Amino acid sequence: MTSPLAAFEQRAKELLEPAHYDYFAGGAGDETGLAENEQAFRRLALLPRVLRDTRGRSIVTDLLGDPSAMPVFVSPTAFHRLAHPEGERASARGVAAAGLVLVASMAGTVAIDAVTAAAREVDRDARVWFQLYLQTEQAATDELVRRAERAECTALVVTVDSPALGRRARDDHHGFHDLPAGMYAENMRGLPGAVGSGVRKIAMSPEFTWEHLARIRAVTRLPLVVKGILHPEDALLAVEHGIDAIVVSNHGGRQLDLASATLDALPAITAAVSGRIPIYLDGGIRRGSDIVLALALGATAVGVGRPVLWGLTVGGEKGVTEVLDTLHAELEHTLTMCGIAELAELNAGLVTARGAAARC
Numbered sequence: 001m002t003s004p005l006a007a008f009e010q011r012a013k014e015l016l017e018p019a020h021y022d023y024f025a026g027g028a029g030d031e032t033g034l035a036e037n038e039q040a041f042r043r044l045a046l047l048p049r050v051l052r053d054t055r056g057r058s059i060v061t062d063l064l065g066d067p068s069a070m071p072v073f074v075s076p077t078a079f080h081r082l083a084h085p086e087g088e089r090a091s092a093r094g095v096a097a098a099g100l101v102l103v104a105s106m107a108g109t110v111a112i113d114a115v116t117a118a119a120r121e122v123d124r125d126a127r128v129w130f131q132l133y134l135q136t137e138q139a140a141t142d143e144l145v146r147r148a149e150r151a152e153c154t155a156l157v158v159t160v161d162s163p164a165l166g167r168r169a170r171d172d173h174h175g176f177h178d179l180p181a182g183m184y185a186e187n188m189r190g191l192p193g194a195v196g197s198g199v200r201k202i203a204m205s206p207e208f209t210w211e212h213l214a215r216i217r218a219v220t221r222l223p224l225v226v227k228g229i230l231h232p233e234d235a236l237l238a239v240e241h242g243i244d245a246i247v248v249s250n251h252g253g254r255q256l257d258l259a260s261a262t263l264d265a266l267p268a269i270t271a272a273v274s275g276r277i278p279i280y281l282d283g284g285i286r287r288g289s290d291i292v293l294a295l296a297l298g299a300t301a302v303g304v305g306r307p308v309l310w311g312l313t314v315g316g317e318k319g320v321t322e323v324l325d326t327l328h329a330e331l332e333h334t335l336t337m338c339g340i341a342e343l344a345e346l347n348a349g350l351v352t353a354r355g356a357a358a359r360c
Helices: 004-015 018-025 032-042 088-098 112-122 138-150 169-174 210-219 232-240 262-273 288-296 306-337
Strands: 044-046 061-063 066-068 072-074 101-104 128-132 156-159 224-229 245-248 279-282 301-304 351-353
Touching: 004 018, 004 306, 018 169, 018 306, 032 044, 032 262, 032 288, 044 288, 072 306, 088 101, 088 112, 088 306, 101 112, 112 128, 112 138, 128 138, 138 210, 156 210, 210 224, 224 232, 232 262, 245 262, 262 279, 262 288, 288 301, 288 306, 301 306
Parallel strands: 072 101, 072 301, 101 128, 128 156, 156 224, 224 245, 245 279, 279 301
Antiparallel strands: 044 351, 061 066
16 A cells, blocks of 8 residues: 555656656666665564553654754755745745744755745744755855855755765756756855856865865854765764764765665764764655654654655645654654653664564
8 A cells, every 4th residue: 555655756746747756756876875765764673662651752852952843854855846836935834834844955946035934924933944055165155154044044954965966867868957947046046156147056066075164163153964974984073073963864865876875874873973963864764664763773853855845746835744744643653553652762672674583
C-alpha cells in the first residue's frame, strides 16, 4: 500500500511539468545516493520496549533556542514557484501552521523578507532560518547576511557541499538549466556582481575554506549551522571552529552521487561530536519511523525537503501543513509503539539491522 507521503508525490508528479518534477525529484549521476538515502532507513529495524507508560509525552524540541512542535524542520529547497504560484509564501504559511522552523533557500523564488512576513501572517512568532551559499565576492555574501538579519531570520544555515554543481542527467535531458521567463532567484536581486536582469547568479566555487566561515561569524551574531557534513573529521572541525550545529546531509543526493547515505554517516559523526553541538540530519525522511531511527542514532532533529514540495504542489499551504501533520502523527504513533515516554530515551540500543536476528 502506498504511504501517505508517497501518494502526495504521485499526485504532484501528475500535476507538475515533467522537467519541473524531475528537477525536484532527481539526483546526481546514476542517482545512487538519492536512492540510498531512503534505502538506508529500510535496512534498519526498531526494538520496541513494552509495558511502559507513555501518556503525557511532549515532543516539542528546542532548535538553537527556537521552539519546534516536533524534532523536525523544513530543509531548504529551491524554486517553489515551480510547484505553486505563491511559491515560498505558501510554504512559509504551511510550515508556520505546523509549528516548525523553515529553512528558506537562498535560491528561493520569493525574497527572504516576504517569506518571513508570510510565515508571521500565520504565527507572529514563526521562526525562519536562512540558507547561505558563500559567494566569491565577499560584499555579496555580507549583503545576503544583512538581508537575512533585516528579515528577522533566527539562524544562518551555510551549505558547504557545493564546490561545484552536481551533474544531473534529468535536467540535461530536459535542457532545464534556468528558470522560466519572469521567475528569478529573488534573494540574488541587486547584489554586487548582478548584470542584465539585476539578479546575480549563485556562484559555486572550490575556493572556500573554514576560514571563510570565520568571516561570517565576524559579521553576524546569528547562530551558524553548517549543512553538508558527512565525514566525522569535518564534524570535529565544525566544533573546533565554534559552529553552533551541523546538518548531516548529502544535498538530497543531488551533488556527489557516491556520497554516503546520511543515515549511514550519522553514527560515526555522533561518536565524534560526543554531544558538544546539536547534530541534525536530512535526506530520505519519508515516515515518522524514519525520524525515530535518526534520533535514536544521535540526531537532535531531522530535515524534510521533497515531501514538502509535493504537499505544496498538491495543496498549496494546506498541503504543506498536511504533509508535516502526517509526519507528526506517525512520529507520535511510532514512539508509543516503541514504549518511548520522552525523546531523551531514544538511543542506539533500540536499533538493529533488519534481519540481524535471523542471521545469528
